[in-house]
Amino acid sequence: MVSGVEWFWSRVAMPNIRPSLTVSILAFLGSLLVLTWLLFSLLAFKTAANDLYAQKSEHARTLLKGFVSLLPDIIPTYPEGFISPDSQASHYIQKLSEESSFSRLTLLDGNGNLIYSSGREGDDPYSPFQGLAKNVNGSYIRPDGSGVVHLISVMRDGKTVGSAGLLLSLAPEKARLNRSRELLFTYFVLDFILLLGLGSFVLSRIVVNPINRLLTATEKITGGQYGQRLKMSGSAEMVRLASAFNEMASALGDKDLLVTKQMAALTQANSDLRQAREEALRTEKMASIGLLAAGMAHEIGTPLAAIMGYAELSAGENSDIAAIQDYARRISDESSRIDRIVRGLLDFSRQRTQSGEDADVRNTVLSTVDLLKQQGVFKQLNLYTEFDEGELRANCDQHQLQQVIINLLLNSRDATPAGGTITIRVGHENTCIRLDIIDSGTGITDESMKHIFDPFFTTKPPGKGTGLGLAISARIIDGFGGRISAANNVGSGSCFTVWLPISRNVQEGGV
Numbered sequence: 001m002v003s004g005v006e007w008f009w010s011r012v013a014m015p016n017i018r019p020s021l022t023v024s025i026l027a028f029l030g031s032l033l034v035l036t037w038l039l040f041s042l043l044a045f046k047t048a049a050n051d052l053y054a055q056k057s058e059h060a061r062t063l064l065k066g067f068v069s070l071l072p073d074i075i076p077t078y079p080e081g082f083i084s085p086d087s088q089a090s091h092y093i094q095k096l097s098e099e100s101s102f103s104r105l106t107l108l109d110g111n112g113n114l115i116y117s118s119g120r121e122g123d124d125p126y127s128p129f130q131g132l133a134k135n136v137n138g139s140y141i142r143p144d145g146s147g148v149v150h151l152i153s154v155m156r157d158g159k160t161v162g163s164a165g166l167l168l169s170l171a172p173e174k175a176r177l178n179r180s181r182e183l184l185f186t187y188f189v190l191d192f193i194l195l196l197g198l199g200s201f202v203l204s205r206i207v208v209n210p211i212n213r214l215l216t217a218t219e220k221i222t223g224g225q226y227g228q229r230l231k232m233s234g235s236a237e238m239v240r241l242a243s244a245f246n247e248m249a250s251a252l253g254d255k256d257l258l259v260t261k262q263m264a265a266l267t268q269a270n271s272d273l274r275q276a277r278e279e280a281l282r283t284e285k286m287a288s289i290g291l292l293a294a295g296m297a298h299e300i301g302t303p304l305a306a307i308m309g310y311a312e313l314s315a316g317e318n319s320d321i322a323a324i325q326d327y328a329r330r331i332s333d334e335s336s337r338i339d340r341i342v343r344g345l346l347d348f349s350r351q352r353t354q355s356g357e358d359a360d361v362r363n364t365v366l367s368t369v370d371l372l373k374q375q376g377v378f379k380q381l382n383l384y385t386e387f388d389e390g391e392l393r394a395n396c397d398q399h400q401l402q403q404v405i406i407n408l409l410l411n412s413r414d415a416t417p418a419g420g421t422i423t424i425r426v427g428h429e430n431t432c433i434r435l436d437i438i439d440s441g442t443g444i445t446d447e448s449m450k451h452i453f454d455p456f457f458t459t460k461p462p463g464k465g466t467g468l469g470l471a472i473s474a475r476i477i478d479g480f481g482g483r484i485s486a487a488n489n490v491g492s493g494s495c496f497t498v499w500l501p502i503s504r505n506v507q508e509g510g511v
Contacts, residue, residue, distance in 0.1 A: 025207075029199055030192065037188050044184075045177060052173040053148060056101075057139035060150035064166040067092055067105065068154055075154055075161045078113030093118045103147055103167040104128055107154075110161050119167070128165025146170060214245060221249055224256070300342060308335045358503045359398035361426050361433050362387050368405045369424070377410070380418040388427035394500035396480040401500075404476050404484075407469040408437045408496050414460065415441030415494065432482070432499040440493040444486060452486050 070089040104119030117125035154162035217228040230242040315328035453474040458467035
């Protein structure tokens with residue numbers, strides 16, 4: 001069993017390396033060519049060798065038969081006689097010995113004794129019969145493959161009177177076979193290199209390059225680029241593959257577009273659902289606050305009016321007593337504060353509907369600024385106004401818009417230290433009028449930003465605010481069909497932005 005450490009090092013030392021398609025196909029073709037050449041060379045050389053050996057055997061038979069035909073009618077026997085050197089057979093052998101392949105010719109008498117032999121010096125006179133019986137006939141290849149032997153019986157009057165054997169060397173044939181083998185191997189090497197080069201080029205053109213293009217396009221589709229299309233020529237399979245890839249890419253693009261649309265629809269549905277839920281909660285809250293405010297106004301209004309009246313009577317009857325005057329003033333101030341809270345609740349809970357009136361936002365802002373300046377609200381602050389060119393008319397109620405601007409400016413004033421600046425910008429943004437109120441105050445914390453428009457939420461000290469100003473402003477803007485938001489500036493201070501629906505008359509006029 002292989003341990004965990006050995007397995008780890010085997011994975012590290014031997015990475016999973018895969019050859020390319022060209023290398024794999026060419027390796028297969030090369031192996032196939034080598035195997036084919038081995039089989040072909042084996043069969044070809046075997047056949048050629050057999051043919052050459054058969055021709056050599058036939059040549060040996062013809063030569064030996066010619067020698068036997070020249071022998072005298074009476075074959076001498078050992079040791080009484082031998083073939084004479086002057087005989088026709090001896091002259092024939094002398095001519096035959098001039099052949100390069102001639103090795104040995106031997107003649108035996110009927111008892112197997114040597115009566116004539118001719119050949120290369122140092123050879124065994126019995127070499128043609130070596131390993132063979134003296135009375136066999138036919139052609140044979142020497143066991144070591146060095147030569148071919150042909151044996152024939154010498155007949156006289158139907159009786160065997162001797163045996164003749166001729167040994168011819170196969171060295172010329174082997175040299176011829178070796179030359180043929182070398183030439184064939186050279187041709188094979190050249191053919192192998194040519195086929196590999198041509199095969200590599202053809203494979204690159206008709207297989208590898210199209211597959212690489214397909215792989216590149218597939219990687220791009222994996223990255224979300226569904227507009228990839230392939231155009232291929234060549235084999236029917238590659239054309240079909242490119243067509244299938246294009247159809248797949250088109251289908252993926254359609255699916256991606258469908259998913260995008262569905263996601264957008266789901267996002268919009270979630271947004272609408274969230275807004276509907278918030279609106280339902282706000283409506284329910286408004287209904288509860290409305291009932292509470294109506295009840296408070298009914299139940300608190302009469303005793304509150306009596307308290308304020310008695311406070312004024314006490315102050316009038318005891319005008320010379322400073323303590324009673326102070327108490328009466330405090331009672332009257334706090335009663336007035338209670339009255340403002342109740343009226344704010346009634347105003348906040350009142351149902352708002354989109355106004356059919358138009359308001360000149362520029363004039364409304366300027367008149368509101370003049371009103372607050374006369375009251376000394378901005379006597380320690382720098383106030384600036386910026387307006388776009390053209391008409392700045394919104395579909396809203398001018399008096400309610402002025403109430404919103406006053407609430408926002410007072411909120412900015414309370415957050416801005418002496419010497420600070422407040423800037424009011426009004427301009428066009430698509431089909432809306434955008435109003436920005438920017439101050440250089442302390443800004444709004446992230447936690448407060450979440451509840452800035454909630455009723456009764458305030459960061460001011462007790463008695464300094466009811467927490468209804470921004471809530472009422474948001475309620476009024478929603479009734480206009482617009483929206484309001486708050487954000488911190490990059491440096492310091494905060495920015496309240498109001499989007500108001502542009503006047504229908506202005507829209508029809510092409511502004």
